[in-house]
Amino acid sequence: MNVKQPNISLPLKLTFLIFSMVLNCIGIVIIQLSEQKITYDKLGFLDSFKDLPNALFSLFVVNFISRFGTKKSLIFALMLVGICSLFLPFVEVFWFYKLWFAIIGACFAIGKICVYGIIRNNMTEEKSLAKTMNSVEASFMIGIFTVNTGFGWLISSQFGEYWKFGFMFISLISFITVYLFMKIKIAEPQNKSTRIFPDLSGFGKKTFILFFGVSFFIIFIEQSFNSWLPAFYKDHLKVNSFFALQASSFLALFSYTGRTITSKIIQRFPLSKYFMTCVMMIVFLLIITSVIQFYFSENARVLLFMFPIIGLFLAPLYPLINSKMIAKIDKDKINAFTSLIVIVSAVSSSINSISISILFKYQMLTYYSLYILGAVMMVSVLAYSYFKLSSNKI
Structure with a gap:
């Protein structure tokens, strides 16, 4: 990783790994709690308890990070995640899951802004930044694979009733990452803002609006898979919880492969053409899956293998579009810009979770x-406009 301190790579990747596991364990929680007769409309709001604090808190944490420093802020967020995950197995009430996800969402706001800030402050060239973003974001997909596979094996074992104790593993990794951060030095930005809200001037231009629109629908698509694919497999394809989680893990594995390959080859291709090629491949695969669902429903189980392949082309989109824009942002505004990315992502995830829960509630999973596919088409239209406009200087 091309940063000033070579040993910063591991804790940065572990940070995204940890947040990936705690954010995307919601699919596991939905499956397990649905068996306790908690309805899907109630479970659909769990994402909101994660995403809305994430969005609201992100505006305040920009200057929190500026005042206390990137390293201390990251350590604080990781410690809080570790402590909360340590307590989770011992709590039985449903409201604690809401509180837990709210704390996780707020901590992720800190973590993402810090990680993006570190990368931007040490990278300048657009394609190098894209390579780094895909490399670090690839660990996010490993987190999804790990949490689905690990919890899947635990749930299906003779110790399945103790599935919540798997969160103690996440707690352990959090404390290890805190230790690694304490052992290294990180270059901190010099500006120490005393403002309550960050300076958001200049982010209302058409280029930024299009960028946030593209980001919104990419997250919308990703959460449709990451949070709800296990439940789709279980409810619509009638597979057991273990197989549903393992099949979903393959989506994460293909997604990791997609981001890793992208980080290796992206410098050979124009970012915009690479992005649009991935989008067209997703459209092609989703059309095939729709045809199977409507006209060959007796062979619907082939979707267990079709959906993971989509991850190969979906996963590179978010790092690519972010890196293209971040490379053009002034270093002193990167934290404020990242806070807006966090807000857009949180709102998108929350809206998607509530709307897709309606499909589950009314058994409309054929659609x-x-x-x-509707969200992917929005990405294609907005991304085309964005790339055409961003060829000019922001």
């Missing part, structure tokens, strides 16, 4: 692929 699952078409639901996602």
Whole structure:
């Protein structure tokens, strides 16, 4: 990783790994709590308890990070995640899951802004930044794979009733990452703002609006898979919880492969053409899955293998579009800009979770692929406009 301190790579990747596991364990929580007769409309709001604090808190944490420093802020967020995950197995009430996800969402706001800030402050060239972003974001997909596979094996074992104790593993990794951060030095930005809210001037231009629109629908698509694919497999394809989680893990594995390959080859291709090629491949695959669902429903289980392949082309989109814009942002505004990315992502995830829970509640899962395809078409239109406009200087 091309940063000033070579040993910063591991804790940065572990940070995204940890947040990936705690954010994307919601699919596991939905499956387990649905068996306790908690309805899908109630479970659909769990994402909101994660995403809305994430969005609201992100505006305040920009100057919190500026005042206390990137390293201390990251350590604080990781310690809080570790402590909360340590307590989770011992709490039985449903409201604690809401509180837990709210704390996780707020901590992720800190973590993402810090990680993006570190990368931007040490990278200048657009394609190098894209390579680094895909490399670090790839660990996010490993987190999804790890949490689905690990909890899947635990749930299906003779110790399945103790599935919540898997969160103690996440707690352990959090404390290890805190230790690694304490052992290294990180270059901190010099500006120490005393403002309550960050300076958001200049982010209302058409280029930024299009960028945030693209980001909104990419997150919308990703959450349709990451949070709800296990439940789709279980409810619509009638597979057991273990197989649903393992099949979903393959989506994460393909997504990791997509981001890793992208980080290796992106410098050979124009970012915009690479992005649009991935989008067109997703459209092609979703059309096939929709045809299977509507006209060959007796062969619907082939979707267990179709959806993971989509991850190969979906996963690079978010790092690519972020890196293209971040490379053009002034270093003193990167934290404020990242806070807006966090807000857009949180709102998108929350809206998606509530709307897709309606498909589950009314057993309309035949339209699952078409639901996602609509969002992909929005990405293609907005991304085309964005790339055309961003060829000019912001």
